[in-house]
Amino acid sequence: MQTIKTDIVLDARGLACPMPIVRTKKTMKTLESGQVVEVQATDKGSTADLRAWANSTGNQYLGTIEEGDVLRHYVRKSSGDEQEAPAFKSVVTNETVETVRNNPDTLILDVRETAEYAFSHIPNAVNIPLGELETRIGELDTAKTIYVVCRTGSRSDLACQQLDAKGFNVQNVIPGMSDWKYDTHQTV
The missing domain is CATH 3.40.250.10 (Rhodanese-like domain)
Known part of the structure; x- marks a missing residue:
């Protein structure tokens, strides 16, 4: 298994909906574009919630790894300029x-x-x-x-x-x- 490099780990274990999203939203404000947050949660609904939240906010939901009771969600903060036309000729x-x-x-x-x-x-x-x-x-x-x-x-x-x-x-x-x-x- 590959080690996943993250910029910050957010502990949302033991929190029920909507708290993992609330904490993730607050944490994302501190990140720069392209940085990745690992959100550790135990709420089984957090997978669908984080995916939907990331998609609705323009951030990138990368995936989830389940380790026992803990769900490790990975979300990348996207920048607003990712759809710019490319400049490279080929x-x-x-x-x-x-x-x-x-x-x-x-x-x-x-x-x-x-x-x-x-x-x-x-x-x-x-x-x-x-x-x-x-x-x-x-x-x-x-x-x-x-x-x-x-x-x-x-x-x-x-x-x-x-x-x-x-x-x-x-x-x-x-x-x-x-x-x-x-x-x-x-x-x-």
Whole structure:
């Protein structure tokens, strides 16, 4: 099982509806865009409640892991600019990635946070969060075409610009995981 990196852990164990949502809402106000909160709850209804709340507020519900009586919910604070048009020149569709993903000359690079990747990712994709890309760039093969994916294409756009400047052959995948209709894996 993959370790899920979070920015803050919120203890809502023993609290009944609506308190896990109330506490999550308050905590989200303290986070920056892209940060992930782990909400620990024991209320069985909190899964549906948090999912609905996240979707209605524009945040991203990533998933839940059940460990005994404790539900560990993961929510990512989204930014308001995630739907901006990409600036990187080489853009491909999800369909293109699906057709080339098993080609040995290609690499699918997922630049989402580890929590996002853990709950759903393209099979065989390599996860290097955008914030770690500069320090982990040596892990990438310059001989391969790299298809960079994130949730909507914004973070992958930034990653493509970084990698292109270093001489990598990169393609930005649009729309990314928000509309991925093919097989996925999870590591939780």
